[in-house]
Amino acid sequence: MNYVYMLRCRDGSFYTGWTTDVLRRFALHCEGRGAKYTRSRRPLALIYLETFETEREARMREAAIKKLSREEKEALVGRTSVE
Numbered sequence: 001m002n003y004v005y006m007l008r009c010r011d012g013s014f015y016t017g018w019t020t021d022v023l024r025r026f027a028l029h030c031e032g033r034g035a036k037y038t039r040s041r042r043p044l045a046l047i048y049l050e051t052f053e054t055e056r057e058a059r060m061r062e063a064a065i066k067k068l069s070r071e072e073k074e075a076l077v078g079r080t081s082v083e
């Protein structure tokens with residue numbers, strides 16, 4: 001399975017990514033070994049998760065979410081939060 005996820009970072013910002021192993025990837029972000037963006041902003045919580053059959057679908061959804069405004073991301077998280 002492939003997953004698109006959103007994290008809420010310590011500075012209140014959102015980080016969106018994709019992975020095949022959500023728990024491993026979240027742990028890497030928390031340890032400062034994930035994406036550059038989260039190294040200085042350490043994530044507080046996994047707030048959104050979607051599942052996809054293919055990597056292509058997941059990457060396309062990740063790109064679409066990254067293009068959303070903050071308000072649209074907050075609405076998306078509000079509808080389907082994993083917090």
